[in-house]
Amino acid sequence: MSAIRTSSIRLKTALPGPRSRELGERRAAAVPRGVGHSTPIYAASARGALLTDVDGNVLIDFAGGIGTLNVGHANPEVVRAAAAQLERFTHTCFSVAPYEGYVALAERLNAIAPGKQPKKTFLANSGAEALENAVKIARHATGREAVVVFDHAFHGRTLLTMTMTSKVRPYKYGFGPFAPEVYRLPFPYEYRGRYAGAAAAAASLEEFFKTQVAAEKVACVVIELVLGEGGFVVAPKEYVATLARLCREHGILLVVDEVQTGFGRTGRMFACDHYGLEPDLVTLAKSLAGGLPLSAVTGRADVMDSAQVGGLGGTYAGNPVSCAAALAAVDFIEKNRLPERAEAIGRAVEARFRGFVERFPFVGDARGLGAMRALELVKDKATREPDKERTDRVIQRAYESGLVLVGAGTFGNVIRTLMPLVITDDELAEGLDVLEHALEKA
Ligand SMILES: Cc1ncc(COP(=O)(O)O)c(C=O)c1O
DSSP states (O other): OOSOOOSSOBOSSSSSOHHHHHHHHHHHHHSOTTSOOSOOOOEEEEEBTEEEETTSOEEEESSHHHHTOTTOBTOHHHHHHHHHHHHHOSOOOTTTSOOHHHHHHHHHHHHHSSOSSOEEEEEESSHHHHHHHHHHHHHHHHTOOEEEEETTOOOOSSHHHHHHOOOOTTTTTTOOSOOSSEEEEOOOOGGGTOOOOHHHHHHHHHHHHHHTOOGGGEEEEEEOSBOTTTTOOBOOHHHHHHHHHHHHHHTOEEEEEOTTTTTTTTSSSSTHHHHTOOOSEEEEOGGGGTTSOOEEEEEEHHHHTOSOTTSSOOSSTTOHHHHHHHHHHHHHHHHTTHHHHHHHHHHHHHHHHHHHHHHOTTEEEEEEETTEEEEEEBSOTTTOOBOHHHHHHHHHHHHHTTEEOEEESTTSOEEEEOOOTTOOHHHHHHHHHHHHHHHHHO
């Protein structure tokens, strides 16, 4: 491929354009540098999978607010529901004067979350806050303190969730000391030789409970079934089954972090559904409320009910506007069968990505689940040495041609796709053409 034909992408200026550059200067003076960004264009409006910047450039969005926009930018049904709620009341605090939206959303999530057992739901604001609360609930319910997490995990940026997160730079470096009683297992990362089958995994898990922390002290194991920030590595089914069995045997609660995988992204409503897994708790956020801040812990009613009255909450937790948006977003996902659409998107992307592995000597691996797909870039296919520099160049070139992409991976060498699931076939093909062109030029 030599030139790209674009029809959705419309570039009026070189990127970033003059208005974006001006805002970039104001930002540099007003916002701390620690708040990073992957593309220096400033958004003016967005619809579906298209983003228009302040200079009038239209870009295709393969990042979707890092997986927050499965229902698309400014989804009209979500906007209508949120606007109607804004007119009724903006906030009362659920712990002061409760409202139906919170209860209705809890009922809805209890019905659709993985597992047949009776469930309850607590609502919070961000993914990190959901993880914090899942650990609080698991500790209270078990009377145990230890939390087991994985290499390459990302669970958030608060003190506990930063501790649970694996990648040192930029997420942890200089921010310690960290929270106590957090232990880490290797994630079964097949491409990097970290998985040798279920029997070996079971043996090393048993060894972990002898060398790192006693199983009877562990409140919960927290796992992403597909690593998000860690680079879209899919946990093998037998590994997950072994882990779930050992958790059950040792009275350890299994918490599945579905913040990035949830709400159709993987081709099922939840990644757990691929595994036939019934976790004790799941954490949800991102696409839950179609772009508004909201998160949830949903799980076994007996576990969720453990904490004392007043032990869970937060001023904005379960804000009514976000609840209204979430009810509309979940309706939209179900009505429009977005999980099936994610499967179809995933098939199209996978076909192109397999071609990239064959064509480019530096594309080492293509993987994923549903529409959650990734390329891992290496310096050499034999040594698999990560190539972060080339990955950054690909993302840069793609954005200069009008495609917004985000990277991932502990080594910074993964390109991931998190496009809104309402993306049209033409937009998807055009975005993939731009990505291929960027790979050629980088
Ligand atoms: C799997 C996972 N868990 C937790 C979080 C943290 O969510 P938030 O940024 O809303 O706190 C993220 C964010 O990317 C995530 O991908």
